[in-house]
Structure formats: C-alpha cells, structure tokens
Amino acid sequence: xxxxxxxxxxxxxxxxxxxxxxxxxxxxxxxxxxxxxxxxxxxxxxxxxxxxxxxxxxxxxxxxxxxxxxxxxxxxxxxxxxxxxxxxxxxxxxxxxxxxxxxxxxxxxxxxxxxxxxxxxxxxxxxxxxxxxxxxxxxxxxxxxxxxxxxxxxxxxxxxxxxxxxxxxxxxxxxxxxxxxxxxxxxxxxxxxxxxxxxxxxxxxxxxxxxxxxxxxxxxxxxxxxxxxxxxxxxxxxxxxxxxxxxxxxxxxxxxxxxxxxxxxxxxxxxxxxx
Amino acid sequence: xxxxxxxxxxxxxxxxxxxxxxxxxxxxxxxxxxxxxxxxxxxxxxxxxxxxxxxxxxxxxxxxxxxxxxxxxxxxxxxxxxxxxxxxxxxxxxxxxxxxxxxxxxxxxxxxxxxxxxxxxxxxxxxxx
Numbered sequence: 181x182x183x184x185x186x187x188x189x190x191x192x193x194x195x196x197x198x199x200x201x202x203x204x205x206x207x208x209x210x211x212x213x214x215x216x217x218x219x220x221x222x223x224x225x226x227x228x229x230x231x232x233x234x235x236x237x238x239x240x241x242x243x244x245x246x247x248x249x250x251x252x253x254x255x256x257x258x259x260x261x262x263x264x265x266x267x268x269x270x271x272x273x274x275x276x277x278x279x280x281x282x283x284x285x286x287x288x289x290x291x292x293x294x295x296x297x298x299x300x301x302x303x304x305x306x307x308x309x310x311x312x313x314x315x316x317x318x319x320x321x322x323x324x325x326x327x328x329x330x331x332x333x334x335x336x337x338x339x340x341x342x343x344x345x346x347x348x349x350x351x352x353x354x355x356x357x358x359x360x361x362x363x364x365x366x367x368x369x370x371x372x373x374x375x376x377x378x379x380x381x382x383x384x385x386x387x388x389x390x391x392x393x394x395x396x397x398x399x400x401x402x403x404x405x406x407x408x409x410x411x412x413x414x415x416x417x418x419x420x421x422x423x424x425x426x427x428x429x430x431x432x433x434x435x436x437x438x439x440x441x442x443x444x445x446x447x448x449x450x451x452x453x454x455x
Numbered sequence: 456x457x458x459x460x461x462x463x464x465x466x467x468x469x470x471x472x473x474x475x476x477x478x479x480x481x482x483x484x485x486x487x488x489x490x491x492x493x494x495x496x497x498x499x500x501x502x503x504x505x506x507x508x509x510x511x512x513x514x515x516x517x518x519x520x521x522x523x524x525x526x527x528x529x530x531x532x533x534x535x536x537x538x539x540x541x542x543x544x545x546x547x548x549x550x551x552x553x554x555x556x557x558x559x560x561x562x563x564x565x566x567x568x569x570x571x572x573x574x575x576x577x578x579x580x581x582x583x584x
Contacts, residue, residue, distance in 0.1 A: 185483035193475040200467035201460050207512040209534050214511060218540050219533035226519055226531065234517040234539040235546070243543055250547045257554035261561040340518065345550055434550070441557040448564055 229419040231338045239343065240423040240430075244402035247426070248387050251433050255384050258377075258437040265449030277304045281311055302366065305452050311362070319361035326354035334431045338420060344430025351431065352438025364447050373443065373451065376436040383433030387426050394422075466507045473500035485575045487566065491559045498552040502545045509538035517542065 204211030221238055231237040239247050278287045278301045287301070295301055302311070327350075334347030359367035391402040399406030404422025405415035413421060443451055473496060480493025517539035519531055563573065570578050 182483045185479055189475045189479040189482070192478065193471050196471045196474075197468060200464060200471065203464060203467055204508075205463040206466045206507065207510045209511040209514065211508065213508045213541065214533075214538045218538040221539055222517065222519075222533040222536045223531050232519045234519065234536070235542045238539050238543045239546060246543075246547060250550055253551055254554050257558050260558045264558070264561040264565050341516075343546075345546060437554070437557075445557065445560050445564065448568070 228416065229423065230416050231420050231423060233338055233340065233342075235341075236337050236343050236423060236427070240426045241402075241404065241419055244391070244426070247430065248384075248391065248402070251384050251387055251430055254433050254437045255380050258380050258440045261441055261444045262377075265444040266451075267449045278302065279304045279311060282313070284311065297369075304363075305365070315361050319357050323354050323358055326357065327351060330354060330431075330435075334427055335424070337427055338423065344427035345434050347427075348431040348434025349438055351435040352442075355435075355439050356442050359442065359446070364443065365452055368443070368451055371439060373440070376440050376443075379432045379436035380440070383429045383431070383436070386429030386432065390422060390425050390429070467504070470500045470504040470507070473497075473503070487563050487573045487575065488560075491556065491563065494559070495552065495556060498548065502548055502552075505541040505545045505548075509541040511537055 204213075221242060222234055225231060225234045225237045229237045229241055231241075276289045276292050278289060278293070278295075279285070280287070281300050281302055286304075292303075295303065304311075330347045330350035332347075333342035333350055334344055337343035337347065355367060355371060358370070390404070390407075393410065394403045394406050395401055397406040397409065404419045406418075407422055408415050408418040411418045411421050477493045477495070477497030477500060480496065481490050484490055484493065511534065514535055514537050517536045519536070566578065567573055570581050572578060572581075
C-alpha cells in the first residue's frame with residue numbers, strides 16, 4: 181500500500197513537472213494571469229475605491245461575495261467544532277482545590293466557593309496545574325499592546341498590509357497567550373464562551389447586513405457606493421468606508437473563531453484547565 | 456534548451472515536490488494527525504504556487520504609494536505592481552485551510568475519545584469487531 185502510494189505520487193509529480201514546462205516563466209510580467217483582470221484592478225483601485233492597498237479593495241469590494249462566504253465558512257468551522265467536541269453539563273462536585281497564587285499553597289475545600297474577580301486565590305482542577313508568576317505577569321503586560329496592534333491592523337488595512345483576517349487572528353492570539361500563560365479556565369472567565377458565539381454571528385451579520393443595506397439604498401448586493409447618503413460621503417469614499425465596515429465584521433468573526441477553536445481543541449471540549 | 460527551462464521555471468519544481476510530499480502523507484501514512492499534516496502541506500504548496508504566479512520582475516507590493524501624488528494626477532502603471540488577484544485568492548485559501556484544519560483536529564480528537572488510538576489499522580480493527 182505504501183509502495184503503491186509512493187509510486188503514484190512520483191508518477192503524478194513527473195506528470196506535473198512535464199506540464200509545468202508550458203507554464204509562464206518565474207516573474208514574467210506578461211504571464212496570462214497578469215494580463216486580463218489585474219491591470220484594471222491595479223490602475224482603477226484608487227479612482228474607483230480610494231483604497232491604496234489593492235488587496236484590501238479586491239478582497240472586500242470587487243470580490244465581496246467570495247469574502248462573505250469565506251466568513252461564513254469560518255463561522256461554520258466554529259460551529260462544527262462546537263458540535264463535535266463540546267462536552268456540556270460536567271459540573272464538578274465534591275472536593276475542590278484552591279491555590280493561593282503568590283505562595284502556591286493548595287487548599288482543599290469540601291464545597292465550591294465563589295471567588296470574587298481579582299481574588300488572590302484561584303480554583304484549580306488538579307494538583308499538577310502550575311501557576312508561574314513571572315510568565316503570567318509579563319504576558320499580562322504584553323496582551324494590551326497585542327490587542328491594540330490587532331485593532332491597528334484591522335483599521336489600517338486600507339493603507340498598509342492588513343485587514344480583518346490578519347487583525348482578527350492577532351486579537352485571537354492575544355487571548356490564546358492569556359490562556360497559555362495563565363490557564364484556560366481563568367481565560368474563559370474573562371471571555372465568556374457565549375459572547376464569543378455572539379461575536380462569530382455578529383461578524384457575519386455585519387458583513388451581510390452591509391450588503392443588504394446597499395440593496396435598500398437602491399444598489400446591488402454589496403455595492404457600497406450606494407451607501408453614500410448613510411455615511412455622508414461621496415460614492416468613492418463610501419466604497420472605502422464600506423470596505424472598512426466589512427473588515428470589522430470579518431475581524432469579529434475571525435477573532436472569535438480562533439478563540440473558540442483553541443478553546444475546544446486545547447481542552448478536548450471541556451473548557452477546563454486546558455493544556 | 457532544458458537548462459533554459461530549468462532556469463526560468465525552477466519554482467514549479469519546488470511546489471510540485473511539496474505537493475507530492477503532502478499527497479503521499481495523505482495516502483500512505485497510517486496515523487491520522489500525520490494525514491492532517493499532509494493535507495496542510497498540500498494546501499501550502501498550492502498557496503505558494505498561486506503566489507508565485509503573481510510575481511512580476513521589477514514590480515513592488517500591490518499597495519499604491521499615494522503620498523507622493525495628490526488626488527487625480529496619480530498615474531499608476533499595472534506593470535509596476537504585483538498581481539493582487541492571487542494574493543486575494545490565497546488569503547481566502549489560508550483562512551479556509553485554518554478552518555478545515557480546526558475541524559479535522561476536532562474530528563481526530565473525537566475519534567481518539569471513541570477508540571483510544573489514532574492509528575488507522577487499529578481503528579479499522581475495532582470497527583470490524
């Protein structure tokens with residue numbers, strides 16, 4: 181079986197190498213892919229949308245449908261992970277463990293105690309669960325800057341490399357840093373899972389809602405130039421602003437999906453102490 | 456002749472090599488996470504292939520520097536900028552590959568919870584019983 185797989189892969193590789201000899205040269209400016217649509221996009225992006233980053237203009241405006249359904253795919257992935265993995269209703273009962281964070285002393289309690297936020301004690305799942313003081317404090321210092329950088333990448337996606345997907349991933353990774361440096365339970369206390377699902381749905385809703393709004397103003401679906409009266413801008417500037425609104429929606433969905441995927445995969449769907 | 460082809464189209468050989476590694480891992484490996492890794496390598500090869508199509512010699516990133524010129528006297532020549540279309544398509548593909556990777560890993564965890572193993576022959580053996 182393995183030999184058969186090897187032989188068929190090599191044969192396929194040889195066949196593709198043979199076909200590749202007819203492909204355009206590396207870096208050829210006159211390759212077929214660069215001759216049909218892309219000159220129009222490059223030359224007309226600024227006059228038509230006033231967005232200097234052509235990739236952003238293409239992503240959210242010219243190919244808006246593509247990106248909208250891509251956001252829907254991300255939404256579906258989060259939902260699929262939830263339905264495959266999430267274990268609900270496994271509330272722990274009986275003896276509970278509490279750790280004093282600064283000294284690391286473990287305290288056993290016969291019943292569950294509800295700790296106020298910011299308490300110096302923390303409920304832990306097992307004796308082996310560690311809390312590293314320096315790592316936790318350094319990560320807490322870094323996370324706000326990561327989040328601001330994520331917001332910058334979303335908001336500045338018109339003028340520099342960036343956009344909703346990249347910024348959303350950075351925002352999500354800030355949360356994952358929190359979950360790694362502390363533990364999943366205390367990260368989940370700050371970002372409720374239910375809110376994350378609201379965010380996933382809100383992002384798709386913002387995207388599709390912008391398209392429907394354009395229809396209400398008399399344009400085609402996702403034709404932002406008709407949103408001028410709503411934003412108080414001329415048609416070209418309103419296309420730029422429409423791209424921004426859509427990117428914010430994408431950022432919501434991607435951030436919440438990253439968080440939920442990590443959440444379910446790291447804890448096998450239990451959302452307890454995690455890795 | 457052959458040397459010319461190699462000198463101008465060597466990039467495709469790299470993508471085909473990567474793609475075959477991914478395909479072989481998906482067909483030949485018995486371990487489910489390794490199959491998923493193979494799928495990721497396969498997707499990455501296709502992304503690199505598309506990105507390499509967008510390359511033009513003596514061109515720069517598809518972000519227009521609008522600071523130099525003001526308003527309408529900005530003249531943009533298509534030959535000066537990389538083809539943005541493959542970048543957009545691959546941005547889509549990267550996100551979809553992350554989504555498929557997440558769902559695949561979730562399925563693998565579910566399989567492990569059911570069968571206590573990730574080796575395909577052992578899972579098939581358990582299913583036959």
